[in-house]
Amino acid sequence: MDTKVATEIFKVFAKINPKPTTELKYKNNFELLISVILSAQATDVSVNKATKNLFKLANNPKAVLQLGLTGLKQEIRTIGLYNNKAKNIIKTCERLITQHNGRVPKDREALEQLPGVGRKTANVILNTAFSKPTIAVDTHVFRVANRTGLAKGDSPIKVEYGLLSIIPDSYLMNAHHHLILHGRYICLARKPLCYKCHIAKHCAFKEKTCEPN
Numbered sequence: 001m002d003t004k005v006a007t008e009i010f011k012v013f014a015k016i017n018p019k020p021t022t023e024l025k026y027k028n029n030f031e032l033l034i035s036v037i038l039s040a041q042a043t044d045v046s047v048n049k050a051t052k053n054l055f056k057l058a059n060n061p062k063a064v065l066q067l068g069l070t071g072l073k074q075e076i077r078t079i080g081l082y083n084n085k086a087k088n089i090i091k092t093c094e095r096l097i098t099q100h101n102g103r104v105p106k107d108r109e110a111l112e113q114l115p116g117v118g119r120k121t122a123n124v125i126l127n128t129a130f131s132k133p134t135i136a137v138d139t140h141v142f143r144v145a146n147r148t149g150l151a152k153g154d155s156p157i158k159v160e161y162g163l164l165s166i167i168p169d170s171y172l173m174n175a176h177h178h179l180i181l182h183g184r185y186i187c188l189a190r191k192p193l194c195y196k197c198h199i200a201k202h203c204a205f206k207e208k209t210c211e212p213n
């Protein structure tokens with residue numbers, strides 16, 4: 001895709017929603033980190049439901065360790081893969097305390113060393129908590145990037161680099177959330193709502209849907 005077309009797409013996104021952000025509910029960087037770990041292969045709605053009570057009980061590493069593995073599992077049992085996620089969260093809390101004074105680190109390398117945190121989660125934290133112009137490629141971003149032609153690729157890392165190279169710097173900070181929200185509400189996986197899509201005229205997808213049914 002041409003950089004000019006990419007610019008037009010993000011101009012439209014910025015006009016519709018000047019301040020896009022995560023739909024995860026959190027009050028500090030630790031809560032955001034835990035929410036993002038929990039959101040792997042789970043919806044933000046399901047994560048928010050569980051963390052509403054969890055964060056009342058424990059919203060810092062020490063408190064989560066006091067809750068313990070069994071107590072943590074009890075709080076997040078409605079979320080998919082909760083057993084593994086609970087184990088990773090406990091190990092992450094231990095590491096935050098022993099290596100980062102209980103704080104969420106600001107750099108990619110340290111973030112990616114936390115159990116349960118891969119490149120995608122690190123990118124979300126760097127962008128949302130620390131205002132770095134990173135793009136986390138989740139299932140929505142991957143789909144939208146490939147369909148529109150913004151960045152084609154058969155792996156998240158190829159799509160991430162493709163997006164970073166084509167999106168103008170002035171739009172990079174919000175690009176991740178624009179693309180996620182577009183994928184979540186308009187460019188749906190099974191049947192994209194092209195007939196109500198504001199970027200349709202810039203999109204390269206050939207099989208656009210023209211009407212609701």
Ligand code: SF4
Pocket residue numbers: 147148186187188192193194195197198199200201203204205208209
């Ligand atoms: S036109 Fe359709 S395929 Fe293209 S971005 Fe919009 S919803 Fe997605």
